[in-house]
Structure formats: C-alpha cells, structure tokens
Amino acid sequence: MDFGGAGTLLLAFGVTCLFCLLTWMKNRKWTGMPPGPTPLPLIGNLLQLNIWELPESFSKLSQTYGSTFTVYLGNRPAIILHGYDAVKEALIDNADAFADRTKFPALESVFKDYGILLSNGERWKQLRRFSMKTMRNFGMGKRSVEERIQEEVRYLGEEIKKKKGLPFDPTYLLTLAVSNIICSIVFGERFEYEDKKFLGLLQMVKEIFAVVTSFQGQLLNAFPNLLRFIPGSYQKLYRDLTKLKGFVMEKVKEHQETLDENCPRDFIDCYLIKMEQEKGNPDTEFHHENLCVSVINLFFGGTETTSTTLKYGLRILLKYPDIAEKIQQEIDSVVGQNRCPSVEDRREMPYTEAVIHEIQRFADIVPLNLPHAVSETITFRGYTIPQGTTVFPVLTSVLKDPKYFKNPMEFDVDHFLDNDGSLKKNEAFIPFSAGKRICPGEGMARMEIFLFLTTILQKFNLKSDMDPSTIDITPQPLTNGTISRPYELVLTSR
Numbered sequence: 001m002d003f004g005g006a007g008t009l010l011l012a013f014g015v016t017c018l019f020c021l022l023t024w025m026k027n028r029k030w031t032g033m034p035p036g037p038t039p040l041p042l043i044g045n046l047l048q049l050n051i052w053e054l055p056e057s058f059s060k061l062s063q064t065y066g067s068t069f070t071v072y073l074g075n076r077p078a079i080i081l082h083g084y085d086a087v088k089e090a091l092i093d094n095a096d097a098f099a100d101r102t103k104f105p106a107l108e109s110v111f112k113d114y115g116i117l118l119s120n121g122e123r124w125k126q127l128r129r130f131s132m133k134t135m136r137n138f139g140m141g142k143r144s145v146e147e148r149i150q151e152e153v154r155y156l157g158e159e160i161k162k163k164k165g166l167p168f169d170p171t172y173l174l175t176l177a178v179s180n181i182i183c184s185i186v187f188g189e190r191f192e193y194e195d196k197k198f199l200g201l202l203q204m205v206k207e208i209f210a211v212v213t214s215f216q217g218q219l220l221n222a223f224p225n226l227l228r229f230i231p232g233s234y235q236k237l238y239r240d241l242t243k244l245k246g247f248v249m250e251k252v253k254e255h256q257e258t259l260d261e262n263c264p265r266d267f268i269d270c271y272l273i274k275m276e277q278e279k280g281n282p283d284t285e286f287h288h289e290n291l292c293v294s295v296i297n298l299f300f301g302g303t304e305t306t307s308t309t310l311k312y313g314l315r316i317l318l319k320y321p322d323i324a325e326k327i328q329q330e331i332d333s334v335v336g337q338n339r340c341p342s343v344e345d346r347r348e349m350p351y352t353e354a355v356i357h358e359i360q361r362f363a364d365i366v367p368l369n370l371p372h373a374v375s376e377t378i379t380f381r382g383y384t385i386p387q388g389t390t391v392f393p394v395l396t397s398v399l400k401d402p403k404y405f406k407n408p409m410e411f412d413v414d415h416f417l418d419n420d421g422s423l424k425k426n427e428a429f430i431p432f433s434a435g436k437r438i439c440p441g442e443g444m445a446r447m448e449i450f451l452f453l454t455t456i457l458q459k460f461n462l463k464s465d466m467d468p469s470t471i472d473i474t475p476q477p478l479t480n481g482t483i484s485r486p487y488e489l490v491l492t493s494r
C-alpha cells in the first residue's frame with residue numbers, strides 16, 4: 001500500500017473515531033440520569049453485561065445501583081426499572097409518560113413504524129383500540145373467540161390420541177394449535193396440521209423470534225447501521241420479515257375479493273370495512289400498511305407466547321404430579337367428562353386458576369418486557385429522564401420480587417391461594433405487563449391457557465419417562481430466560 005492510501009485510511013479511521021466519541025459525548029451530556037456502570041465509547045456497557053442472560057445481568061447490577069439505573073446498549077442509554085415498586089411507579093402512576101415504544105431496529109427495517117407494536121401517538125391509539133374491540137368479538141361473525149379455542153383444542157386432542165401413549169416433544173403440536181386460533185381470528189381459517197404452507201409460515205415465525213430475542217438481535221438493536229448490511233442472519237431476518245409480509249398481503253387481497261360487508265368473517269374483514277368507512281378522512285390510520293403490520297403483530301404476539309407458556313406449564317405439572325391430580329379432581333367435580341371446559345368454569349375452579357397464575361409467574365416468559373420509551377422529559381424518582389429514552393420495565397424483577405412473593409424462586413401455588421382455598425390476587429402478578437401498553441391479547445391468552453390445560457387434563461393423564469424429582473424447571477440457559485428446557489411427555493387417555 002502506498003503512503004497516500006495509508007494516510008487516507010488513517011484519516012478515515014480518525015474521523016470515524018472522532019464521530020463515535022462525539023456521539024457518545026452528546027449522549028453522555030444528559031445529566032441527572034439514574035446511576036449505572038461506566039460505559040465505554042461506542043460499545044457502552046456491553047462488556048459488563050451477559051447479552052445471552054440479560055435478565056440476570058440486570059438483577060446483578062440492581063444489587064449495586066438499586067431499582068432505577070442506566071445501562072448503555074451500544075451508545076444508546078436505557079433506563080432499567082427493577083422490582084414492582086419502580087415498575088408500577090412508571091407504568092401505572094406515570095402511565096402516559098412511559099407509554100411510548102422505543103426504536104426497534106431489528107424489526108423496523110421492514111415494518112417501519114406501522115402496526116400496533118412499534119407505533120406511538122395517534123396511530124398506536126387508534127390501531128390498538130380497534131384491534132382490542134374487534135378481538136372482543138364485536139362483529140367477527142357468529143363464532144366467539146372461546147368457540148374457536150374450544151374447536152382447536154378438540155383437534156389437538158385428536159392429534160394427541162394418534163401418539164398412542166408414546167413419548168413426544170409437545171412444542172410442535174402446541175405451536176400449531178395456538179397459532180391456528182390466531183389464524184382463525186385474523187384470517188378466518190385454520191390450517192391442517194400437515195399443511196405445508198402453514199408449517200413453512202410457522203418455521204419462519206420461529207426463526208424470526210429466535211433471532212430477535214437472541215444475542216444477535218440485541219446486537220442488531222444496539223448497532224443497527226453497522227450490522228444491518230452484513231450478510232448472514234441479519235439479511236435472512238430481513239428476507240423472512242419481507243416474506244411474512246408478502247403472505248399477509250396475499251391474504252388481504254383474497255379477503256378484498258370475497259368481502260361481504262354485512263357478514264365480516266374475521267379481523268381482516270372488520271378492518272377492510274373500517275377502511276371503507278374512513279375513506280374520506282385524509283388523516284386516517286386505517287390503510288394497507290397498518291393492516292398488514294398489525295396482522296403480523298397479532299400473529300406473532302399470539303403464537304410463540306401462549307404456546308411457550310403451555311409448554312412450560314406441562315413441564316411443571318410433570319414435575320408435580322400431585323398438582324396435576326388436584327386439577328383433575330377439580331375438573332371432574334365442576335365440568336365432569338361429558339362436556340368440554342368453558343371460560344365460565346374458571347370462577348368455580350380456584351385451584352386450577354391459582355396453578356395457572358403460578359405457572360405464568362414462574363415461567364416468566366417475557367422476562368425483560370418489551371422496551372418502552374418516555375414520551376416527554378420527566379422527573380422520575382429524583383432523576384431527569386429525557387424524552388425518547390429507552391426504558392425496560394423488567395418483568396422478571398416484578399414476578400420474582402421477594403417483597404411481593406414469599407418464595408419468589410420456587411414454584412409455590414400458595415402464592416395465589418387463600419387459607420380457605422379461594423384465589424388470592426397479587427398486584428405484582430403482571431406477566432402481561434401493566435399500564436397503557438399492557439398486552440392487548442391478555443384476555444385471549446388467559447382463555448387459551450385455561451381451556452388448553454383443562455381440556456388436556458380432562459381427557460389425558462400426564463407422565464414423564466424421568467423421575468419427577470429430577471426434572472429441572474429452570475429455563476433453558478443462554479436464551480435470555482424465555483423458554484423451557486426441551487422435554488418429552490406421555491399422554492394416556494383417562
């Protein structure tokens with residue numbers, strides 16, 4: 001290399017370093033932010049965090065910095081709220097100021113700020129209100145969400161019978177069944193469990209989910225401009241997200257061609273009718289982009305989360321056969337064997353409800369929560385947090401908060417049972433988060449978990465080929481605590 005070329009390279013390197021340093025200093029100039037470990041230019045606190053186990057890393061830092069602290073993920077500061085009191089003070093007591101969603105570069109490449117999940121302000125309010133109302137059965141044809149779930153659990157039961165009492169990994173079947181429910185609500189159709197297109201779609205969702213929640217996903221969020229163009233998993237993520245959007249656009253087109261405004265079949269039909277009603281409004285948020293991305297948000301939100309909870313729940317019941325047996329006794333006395341369980345039964349089944357609450361608390365499947373942002377500069381707990389700053393209201397620190405749960409790290413049904421056996425509420429039970437961004441699928445997910453678990457236990461006995469005392473119910477390591485360990489179970493007809 002000649003000296004001219006080397007000089008140019010050196011100069012470019014110097015300018016880049018200077019730029020990074022200036023950006024870092026610009027971000028660091030915010031004074032009055034909560035304390036935290038000292039960041040390095042460009043990489044922030046990445047060396048002090050285990051990106052595969054972020055929830056654990058944040059818990060460790062909270063021992064030094066308390067319940068409100070700052071970490072730098074790359075050169076972006078993020079406020080970490082640890083423990084129920086801090087999370088409540090933000091999401092509930094200062095609900096409006098903490099209601100925004102932060103930038104999510106891993107998904108924004110394709111979704112921009114359309115849809116429910118990534119939008120803010122008026123767009124978010126309108127789309128969220130419409131989605132929640134529609135999912136609560138307003139005008140979605142004759143069949144309720146509950147009926148759609150009951151139908152799918154029956155199909156699942158048939159598939160389980162085909163296993164003939166042999167051990168199997170439940171991940172696949174649970175994902176198909178749960179995803180079929182959201183398909184039925186959004187697309188108006190369920191798919192056969194062998195349908196190649198459906199299986200391809202779910203495989204794609206699984207891979208997208210794995211990258212977004214992984215180490216690479218965290219890095220992509222921290223360094224979007226650097227990593228987005230590097231070949232490999234980021235480019236594949238982009239391709240998969242684009243394909244998923246293409247699939248939804250095709251479905252929307254089919255719906256448009258067959259729409260009967262007097263008889264909406266599903267979410268897409270309801271949205272198309274709303275679009276028609278808003279045609280004259282130049283500021284309407286009801287257009288194609290928001291439809292496609294909202295559908296993807298619901299499909300994503302409605303698939304992995306509930307099936308992961310069910311998979312975790314069944315593993316916990318394998319470890320505690322006496323608890324599974326007590327649920328079966330309650331099912332036998334309230335529902336019997338001649339009809340399928342319904343949501344109404346929940347009120348009469350406090351033990352089952354307490355176990356489900358404890359499964360959700362213990363499984364803790366969205367440990368970090370989804371990141372928020374502050375919508376305005378706010379004074380919070382004596383600190384000044386500038387508008388737009390990312391905030392993690394860490395859910396695992398709430399669901400395992402020793403101030404609110406007697407045995408936070410143990411599976412203990414008594415967390416939700418009174419002395420007289422009725423369901424005991426606990427304000428720190430917020431697996432769906434809290435405040436304005438609380439999961440809009442909560443009602444549906446709670447129905448699903450109840451109807452799936454009770455129908456399975458009504459029809460089948462659970463068994464493991466392992467000694468229950470040796471079953472490890474801690475999450476799969478290096479997954480940021482989001483999934484159960486792999487296992488097989490045996491289901492025999494009762």
Ligand code: HEM
Pocket residue numbers: 101116117118128182297298299301302303305306309365366369370371372431432433434436437438439440441442444445
């Ligand atoms: C056990 C099941 C589920 C759990 C634990 C769960 C949990 C969560 C959590 C923690 C959030 C973030 C809330 C926040 O930002 O503060 C969220 C958001 C969301 N969830 Fe769920 N969820 C579940 C099921 C569902 C289902 C069934 C759907 C769809 C029908 C769904 C759709 C969504 C959507 C669209 C958002 C974004 C909301 C927004 O940004 O306003 N979720 N969920």
